[in-house]
Every structure is written in C-alpha cells, then in structure tokens.
Amino acid sequence: MHWLTSYELLGNRLLAWATAAGITLLALLALAAIKAVLVNRLGAVARQGSTADRVFDSLAYMLGGTRLWLLFFQALNFGLQTALDLPDRAYSIAGNIAAVALFVQVGIWGTRQVRFWVDSSRTRAAQDTNLGATTSLGAINFIAMTVLWSLVLLVILQNLGVDITALVAGLGVGGIAVALAVQNILGDLFASLSIVIDKPFVVGDFVVIDEFAGTIEHVGLKTTRIRSLSGEQLVFSNSDMLSTRVRNYKRMDTRRIVFEFGVPHHTPIEQLEAIPRLVREIVEGIDTARFDRSHFKGFSPSAFDFETVYIMQTPDFNAYMDVQQVINLGLVKRFAERGIRFAYPTRTLDVPAPVQVAMAGPAAQ
Incomplete structure (x- = not known):
C-alpha cells in the first residue's frame, strides 16, 4: 500500500483520491438509503387513510422519481470538497455540474408532482362521470410543464453565469417575430385556453354548429374534434369554434x-x-x-x-x-x-257552367 502515499495525481496523493472516492460512494449510498426510507415511510402513512393521504401519496410518488445518477454528482462534489486539494477552477466546475444536476432533479420532481395531480384528477373525473374535466386537464398539464421547465432552464443558465436578462430580452424580440409568423396557430392555442377556462362546451356535449351536429370528442391545443351523427369525424379549429354560434344541447334541462x-x-x-x-x-x-x-x-x-x-x-x-x-x-x-278525421291537402276547383253565346245570323234577305 506504499504506492498510495507515494504517487500523486493533480497535486493529491492517490490515498486522497481513494478517500474522495470512498466518501463519494458512502454519500451516494446514504442519499439512496434516505430516498428509500422516505418513500416507504410516506407510502405507509398514506395507506393509513388519513385526511392528508393524497399529499403523502404525491410526495412518495415525487421522491420515487429521484435519479441516483443525478445524486452521484452531489456526492462527487462533496467527496472532492472534503478529501482533495484542487484549484478553485476545479471546485467551481464540480459545483456547477452538481448544481445543474440538482436543478434537473428538481424539474423531475416537479414533473412527477404535476403528473400525479393531473392523473388523480382525471381518475376522479372518470369516477364522477365528469367528462368536462378532461377538456382542461390536458391544457393544464401542458402549461404547467412548459412553465416548470422554462424556469428550470433559466435557473440553470443563471447558475452557469449566463446573463438571462439579455436572453429574456432577446427571446422577447424573437418571440414577436415568431408570433407574427405563427399567429394562426397561437390564435388557436389561446382559443383552446379560452375554451378550457370559459367551458362553452366540454367533451361529451352534443352541439350544433351551423349545419353540422355531433358530440364533442376531443378539445386539443389547435383543433376541436366532433363525432357527427352519421359517424364521420368533423375537425374545427378552436378559433372557428369561438367565432361562431354553438348550440349546446347537452346543457338543456328541459x-x-x-x-x-x-x-x-x-x-x-x-x-x-x-x-x-x-x-x-x-x-x-x-x-x-x-x-x-x-x-x-x-x-x-x-x-x-x-x-x-x-x-x-x-x-x-x-x-x-x-x-x-x-x-x-x-x-x-x-x-x-x-269520428274526427285528420286533414290532408285538398284543392277544390269551382268550374262555372258554360255560357251560352248567341251568334248573330246573316241578315234576312
């Protein structure tokens, strides 16, 4: 074992590198054990049927998405900081990598939280036969994921030293150009959000639009699909649905x-x-x-x-x-x-008697 103390790598003896590797492994195992204990404990509490069981379920589901390969970078940074004497640049790089891995893990946790609540809401809607809820859940999921990962990306860039103020300003200018190019698509997207919020119709409603009639089958980000009485699927853009008069027969009480x-x-x-x-x-x-x-x-x-x-x-x-x-x-x-009869179309023709016309004969000779 003399060679562990005799040889150096980047200014640190091999023993120090082995110590750093051991600390990294122990830290990773500790994090994995903490994850397993928390998931099992939260799941057990949720199964007790307390009023907050869905909250504990959601936390257990969230922690179940913890990725050990992302935790490895946290453990590695801890091991390097503890056992090795490295240049500040090396510590900075290791810290940045660990921070990026942490932010990605936070994004995964947030994704699983959103997925849990959306899926549970969809399950409750199916049990309550609330077909209207499916109209909004897809849009809510899309918006939540977009906002979540946009924030994660901005935080990562800021942590890496990128001036996100200039980036946001540049994205704003570019966004205007993109919006002008895809204004019809954006119009349908905002129309979809309007349908979700205002709910003029939901999945399962029977509607009549101009001369078309059918049942709402799907409300997407761009189009609404209707199953007509004759069986074919009718596809309308969301902006067209909001710009016309829709008669919703499903909401009739009488x-x-x-x-x-x-x-x-x-x-x-x-x-x-x-x-x-x-x-x-x-x-x-x-x-x-x-x-x-x-x-x-x-x-x-x-x-x-x-x-x-x-x-x-x-x-x-x-x-x-x-x-x-x-x-x-x-x-x-x-x-x-x-003895009452129903009427049927009839027409009476009144033809007058022929008129006798006396013709004057030739003059008497």
Missing part, C-alpha cells in the same frame, strides 16, 4: 316541443271545441311531459289548424321522440273513437 295538426273544414264545432281537451288529457297522462297549451290556431286552405305545446322534463332526444309517438298514437285512437 325541451319545449311545439307540434301542429289539422282537421277538415267540415268538422262540427262540437268536435273542434273538444280537441284541445283531448290533447291535454293525452299529454297529462305522460309522466315525463308537462302540458303547456293546445289551441285552435287558425285556418289554412285545407284544414282548421291546431297547435300544441308541451315541456319534456328531460332533454334526451330519444325520450322526446318516444313521448311524441305516444301522443300521436293517442290522437289517432281518440279521434277514431269520436
């Missing part, structure tokens, strides 16, 4: 229904007076429908016209069609029992 029918002109007055009462009896016999009114509305060329209004207590379209079918069948049955 559905107001107006329907009309007619009876022939020769229908007796007694039957005309009875028709609104018959319609009311039919509608009031349906639990999911609330009768509003039924009136002899007016006259058309081939019929006396009646108009009926009722309120569906559910917005479901299929339920509405079922109720309308019951009403129609009830009207056919009641009218048949009372």
Whole structure:
C-alpha cells in the first residue's frame, strides 16, 4: 500500500483520491438509503387513510422519481470538497455540474408532482362521470410543464453565469417575430385556453354548429374534434369554434316541443271545441311531459289548424321522440273513437257552367 502515499495525481496523493472516492460512494449510498426510507415511510402513512393521504401519496410518488445518477454528482462534489486539494477552477466546475444536476432533479420532481395531480384528477373525473374535466386537464398539464421547465432552464443558465436578462430580452424580440409568423396557430392555442377556462362546451356535449351536429370528442391545443351523427369525424379549429354560434344541447334541462295538426273544414264545432281537451288529457297522462297549451290556431286552405305545446322534463332526444309517438298514437285512437278525421291537402276547383253565346245570323234577305 506504499504506492498510495507515494504517487500523486493533480497535486493529491492517490490515498486522497481513494478517500474522495470512498466518501463519494458512502454519500451516494446514504442519499439512496434516505430516498428509500422516505418513500416507504410516506407510502405507509398514506395507506393509513388519513385526511392528508393524497399529499403523502404525491410526495412518495415525487421522491420515487429521484435519479441516483443525478445524486452521484452531489456526492462527487462533496467527496472532492472534503478529501482533495484542487484549484478553485476545479471546485467551481464540480459545483456547477452538481448544481445543474440538482436543478434537473428538481424539474423531475416537479414533473412527477404535476403528473400525479393531473392523473388523480382525471381518475376522479372518470369516477364522477365528469367528462368536462378532461377538456382542461390536458391544457393544464401542458402549461404547467412548459412553465416548470422554462424556469428550470433559466435557473440553470443563471447558475452557469449566463446573463438571462439579455436572453429574456432577446427571446422577447424573437418571440414577436415568431408570433407574427405563427399567429394562426397561437390564435388557436389561446382559443383552446379560452375554451378550457370559459367551458362553452366540454367533451361529451352534443352541439350544433351551423349545419353540422355531433358530440364533442376531443378539445386539443389547435383543433376541436366532433363525432357527427352519421359517424364521420368533423375537425374545427378552436378559433372557428369561438367565432361562431354553438348550440349546446347537452346543457338543456328541459325541451319545449311545439307540434301542429289539422282537421277538415267540415268538422262540427262540437268536435273542434273538444280537441284541445283531448290533447291535454293525452299529454297529462305522460309522466315525463308537462302540458303547456293546445289551441285552435287558425285556418289554412285545407284544414282548421291546431297547435300544441308541451315541456319534456328531460332533454334526451330519444325520450322526446318516444313521448311524441305516444301522443300521436293517442290522437289517432281518440279521434277514431269520436269520428274526427285528420286533414290532408285538398284543392277544390269551382268550374262555372258554360255560357251560352248567341251568334248573330246573316241578315234576312
């Protein structure tokens, strides 16, 4: 072992280098042990079902992302500082590397924190059948990751001696140029954020946009995708979605229904007076429908016209069609029992009798 004290490397004996390596290894093992103990302990506390179990879960998940190869640079810097006599430049380089590794590790911890809360929120939304939450979670995750790693990058650059003030100013000027070049994309991005915050519609809503109708399937950073009734996928830019009128049928609490029918002109007055009462009896016999009114509305060329209004207590379209079918069948049955006929388009032609025209004969000779 004489050679450990006889030979030198960069002004330090080999024994000092071996001591630094041992200290580095011990420090790394200590950090790994601390990580394992904290993760296990936090997980055990979380499994006890306390009110703060999700907080402990998140901390355990965060620490589970600790990378030993990043901790190695912390341990190495500690070993070098403790056991070796090196130039200030060497200590500065080792300290900068350790700082960069630490900041990267902090970024990984932050990433896992964001991922934990986003995933847990998505799970709760699925359990509560809250499809609207999925619209905002993707955008929130993207924004949080962008802000987090932007801050990590700026802190790393500042630690390395880069003047980030000038950098931020340069990025601002460059950002203006980029924004002008991609203003349509940025417009859709900010439209996406507006949709997330204002929530005019969310995933699962049935909407009508101009002549297009379908169910919201996905709200992305640039486009919104809708599954139409006929099966194809419709893709709209987010800015187009905000610049047009959107009818959101999913948010209906009730559905107001107006329907009309007619009876022939020769229908007796007694039957005309009875028709609104018959319609009311039919509608009031349906639990999911609330009768509003039924009136002899007016006259058309081939019929006396009646108009009926009722309120569906559910917005479901299929339920509405079922109720309308019951009403129609009830009207056919009641009218048949009372001898009332439904009108159908007719036209009466009034042809006058031929006119006899006396023709003057030739003058008598």
